[in-house]
Amino acid sequence: MSNLMSIDGGPKARVTVIGAGSWGTALALVLADSGHEVTLWAREPEVAAHINAHHSNPSYLKGCSLPEHIRASADYAEALADAEVVLFATPSHVLRTVASAVKPLLRPEQLIISVVKGIENDTYYTMTQVLREVLGGVVSEDQISTLYGPSHAEEVAARKPTVVVVASYSARTAKTVQKLFTSPMFRVYINRDILGVEVSGSIKNIMAIAAGVAEGAGFGDNAIAALVTRGLQEMKRLGMRLGASQDTFAGLAGVGDLVVTCTSGHSRNRTVGKRIGQGEKLEDIISHMNMVAEGVKTTRSVYGWAQRLGVEMPITEAVHAVLFEGLNPRDGVYRLMTREQKEEIIY
C-alpha cells in the first residue's frame, strides 16, 4: 500500500498525467490549482513544448490558460521521474500499449489512476482490468483506482462545478484519491463498485452516439428521453449480469454521465452520432477528428460481449448496425420502435 505522505500528511503530491489530451490537461489543471506538482506527458513533442512555453494546450483544450507550474514532457522517463501518483488519460485502445511502455519506469508504492472510459475490444476488459493485467508484478491491484462521472473537460477547465466518483480495489486508495482531487469546484464521492462504475461510464458513450443520431436525423426531445431511459436499462442489464451493483447505475458514473453525454454540446460521442444522423460517413468523421469518441470502439466491444453473454441490448445492436453494418439511421430507429411489445421492467 502507498505511503503517500505528501497526500496523507501535507498539501502537495507529485502527479504525472500520461496523456495531454483534453481530459488529462483539464485534470492537470484541477490538481495544480490545489497545489500539487503536476507533470503532463504528451505524445506529441510540440504539444509538450507549447505547454511549457505558453501554458496552454490549444490542440486539445482551446481557450484555457494553465497554471504555470504544470510542466510537460514527451519523454516517459523524464515525466515519471519523481511521480507518487500516475494518472492514465489516454484513449482506451492505446492504454495497454502505453501502460506496457511505462511499466519498467513504475515503482510499487505509486498510486495508479485511470480516467479512461472504454471496454477493450476482444478481451472485454475494463480499463483498470487492463492496468491490473499489464502492471501486475510491479504495482498491486490495491494501488489502482478509477475516476469517472459527468465531467466534460471544457467545463472542468473553466472551473465550473463538477461532481465525480472514485472507485478502487482498495478502500484506502479510494480515500486517498478522493482527498487528492477534492477542491471547491471538484467534488469526489467514493463508490465501492469499481466494475459497475467502469461498465456504466463506458456504455453511456454508446447511448450518446444513439442520442446524437436521433438528433441528427431530426427526431425530438421525446426520442432522446427514451434513449436515455432505455439506455440506462441496457447498461444495468449487462452490468448486473457481470456482478455490478444496481445502485451504481443510478449514480454519477451511471445516469449522471449518461445524461450529460447524451445532452451536452461538448460531447464528442454525441457529435459523431449527430453527424451520422445527418448523413455523414463514420470513416469521414473519424479521419478528421483529432480527439477520441470512445463510444465507437466500445460499441464493437459491448455488442460482442452482450452476444457472448446472451444479454439483450437493442440500442447497442442498433448503433452497431448503423456504425458498422451500413444500416440507415432512420431504419435503426424504426427497428427499435417496432420491436416486440414488452413490459417496461423485467423482474
Ligand SMILES: NC(=O)c1ccc[n+]([C@@H]2O[C@H](COP(=O)([O-])OP(=O)(O)OC[C@H]3O[C@@H](n4cnc5c(N)ncnc54)[C@H](O)[C@@H]3O)[C@@H](O)[C@H]2O)c1
Ligand atoms: N474529454 C473529456 O471531457 C473526458 C472526460 C472524462 C473522461 N474522458 C476520457 O478520457 C480519455 C482520454 O480522452 P481525452 O478527451 O483526453 O482525449 P483527446 O482525444 O482529447 O486526446 C487524446 C490523447 O491521447 C493521445 N494519444 C492518441 N493516440 C495515442 C497513442 N497511440 N499513444 C499515446 N497517446 C495517444 C493524444 O496525443 C492525446 O493526448 C478517454 O477515454 C475519454 O473517454 C474524457
Ligand SMILES: O=P(O)(O)OC[C@H](O)CO
Ligand atoms: O466528449 P465525450 O462524449 O467523450 O464525453 C466526455 C465525458 O465522458 C463526459 O463525462
